[in-house]
Amino acid sequence: MDLQDRSILLAVTGGVAAYKAAELCRLLVKAGAQVQVVLTESASRFVGAATFQALSGKPVFTDLWDARVPNTMAHIELARAADLIVVAPATAHILARAAQGLADDLLSTLLLAAGKPVLFAPAMNREMWLHPATQRNLAILRADGARICGPASGEQACGEVGEGRLVEPDDLLQDIIAALTPNSLEGRTVLVTAGPTFEPIDPVRGLTNRSSGKMGYAVARAAREAGAHVLLVSGPTALAAPFGVERTVVETAQQMADAVMAQIAQAQVFIATAAVADWRPAQVLAQKQKKSPDAPPPSIALQTNPDILAAVAALPQPPYCVGFAAESENLIAHAAAKRARKNVPLLVGNLGPETFGQDDNRLELFDASGHHPLGSGRKIELARKLIGEVARRLAASSNLIQSPPRT
Ligand SMILES: Cc1cc2nc3c(=O)[nH]c(=O)nc-3n(C[C@H](O)[C@H](O)[C@H](O)COP(=O)(O)O)c2cc1C
Incomplete structure (x- = not known):
C-alpha cells in the first residue's frame, strides 16, 4: 500500500470543501496511512467530528485545551506523531495565521510547533484567492518550506467560476505521496x-x-x-x-x-x-x-x-x-x-x-x-x-x- 506505516495529520478548516476532506480521509486510510484528524472550530460547522472519527478510527481533536491528552499538550503530541501535516481544505484564514505565526487555537499552535513538512491545499472564493493579502501569505509559506497543492479552477460553491477549488481528493492523495517521496529527480x-x-x-x-x-x-x-x-x-x-x-x-x-x-x-x-x-x-x-x-x-x-x-x-x-x-x-x-x-x-x-x-x-x-x-x-x-x-x-x-x- 502506498502509505503503509505513514502517519498523516489531516487538518480540516472551515470552508465548503470540508466535505471533500472526508473522502480524502477515507482514501488515506485505504492507502494504509494512520490518520489523525484535527478540525478547526469553523470546520466542525461544516462536517461533524463523528464522520472523521468513523473514517479514521480515531478520536478527532479541535480544542487546544483538550484534556484527553495526558500532558494536555495536544498541539505538541499530535505534531510529533505525524510524518506529514496536510491542511485540506486550507482557508484564507489559516494561510494568514500560519504565515504570521499566530497560535490562538489547536491547529495554528500545532503548525508552529510542528517542525516538519506541511502541505496546504487551499480552497476559497476566487476573489479571496486572488487577493494580494492571500498571495503574500502564500509566498511567505512557500519561503518557509510549505508545499502548496492547488487550487484547481472551475465552478465554485458560491456560483462563480475561477481559481480556488480544492484539488480533487484522488489528486491530493497523489500529491501527499509525492510529498513523502525523496526528491531524487528534482530539477530534472x-x-x-x-x-x-x-x-x-x-x-x-x-x-x-x-x-x-x-x-x-x-x-x-x-x-x-x-x-x-x-x-x-x-x-x-x-x-x-x-x-x-x-x-x-x-x-x-x-x-x-x-x-x-x-x-x-x-x-x-x-x-x-x-x-x-x-x-x-x-x-x-x-x-x-x-x-x-x-x-x-x-x-x-x-x-x-x-x-x-x-x-x-x-x-x-x-x-x-x-x-x-x-x-x-x-x-x-x-x-x-x-x-x-x-x-x-x-x-x-x-x-x-x-x-x-x-x-x-x-x-x-x-x-x-x-x-x-x-x-x-x-x-x-x-x-x-x-x-x-x-x-x-x-x-x-x-x-x-x-x-x-x-x-
Ligand atoms: C458558508 C461559508 C462558507 C465559507 N467558505 C469558505 C471557503 O471556502 N474558504 C475560505 O477560505 N473561507 C470560507 N469561509 C470563511 C471561513 O469559514 C472563515 O474565514 C473562518 O474564520 C475560517 O476559520 P478557520 O480557518 O479557523 O477554519 C466560509 C464561511 C461561510 C459562512
Whole structure:
C-alpha cells in the first residue's frame, strides 16, 4: 500500500470543501496511512467530528485545551506523531495565521510547533484567492518550506467560476505521496510516452494495439513523485492524467513523434513506454470503405512509422533514454538486441503481452552489463523502482552531471 506505516495529520478548516476532506480521509486510510484528524472550530460547522472519527478510527481533536491528552499538550503530541501535516481544505484564514505565526487555537499552535513538512491545499472564493493579502501569505509559506497543492479552477460553491477549488481528493492523495517521496529527480525534466497509437484506415477504422497506457502513466506518476517536471505524450487511453503532469494527447505515431521532438530539448530523461505502431496504412481513405457482397476483402498497403526512441537516442545531445520492449516470445534475446539496435543505455522488458491492461507486471532491466530482474507487482510499484534506477544511473553518470540541463 502506498502509505503503509505513514502517519498523516489531516487538518480540516472551515470552508465548503470540508466535505471533500472526508473522502480524502477515507482514501488515506485505504492507502494504509494512520490518520489523525484535527478540525478547526469553523470546520466542525461544516462536517461533524463523528464522520472523521468513523473514517479514521480515531478520536478527532479541535480544542487546544483538550484534556484527553495526558500532558494536555495536544498541539505538541499530535505534531510529533505525524510524518506529514496536510491542511485540506486550507482557508484564507489559516494561510494568514500560519504565515504570521499566530497560535490562538489547536491547529495554528500545532503548525508552529510542528517542525516538519506541511502541505496546504487551499480552497476559497476566487476573489479571496486572488487577493494580494492571500498571495503574500502564500509566498511567505512557500519561503518557509510549505508545499502548496492547488487550487484547481472551475465552478465554485458560491456560483462563480475561477481559481480556488480544492484539488480533487484522488489528486491530493497523489500529491501527499509525492510529498513523502525523496526528491531524487528534482530539477530534472522527464518526457514519457505512453499508450497505444491509432493509425487510421478510413474515418471510422484503424490499426491499434492492446496497450492500455497503465505502465506509462505509472512511470509518469512515479517520476513526478520523485520531484521531476514531467511531460507525458499519450496515445488514446481512458486514463486520467497523473496529478501535476503536463499531458499532450495524440493519436498516430507521426503525431507522437512530432510532439516528442517539439518538447525533447527540455528533457534530461526520455522514457518511451508507448506501444507505437510499427506501420500505418499507406493511404487513409477519405470516406468509410463500403463492404460489397461480391468484392474480395481489400488489402491494406502499409508504410513504416518513425522510430521515436531511435530518433531521440540519435540526437547530438540525447537525454538519458529508456526504452520498453514487449515481446510475445524470446524476450531476453529480443530485448537485448533491441537495446543495442536503438542505442539506448537502458531497456525495460515486459515479461509477456498478457500484462497489457492489467494492474500488475513483471519487468526485466537490460543494460550494458546484461539483464537484471526489476521484480513483479503493481505497475506503480515497478514504476517507482524503475525511476529509482534511472535516478541512480543519472547521478552516477558524471557526463550527465557535468553537462548543464538544457533549457
Ligand atoms: C458558508 C461559508 C462558507 C465559507 N467558505 C469558505 C471557503 O471556502 N474558504 C475560505 O477560505 N473561507 C470560507 N469561509 C470563511 C471561513 O469559514 C472563515 O474565514 C473562518 O474564520 C475560517 O476559520 P478557520 O480557518 O479557523 O477554519 C466560509 C464561511 C461561510 C459562512
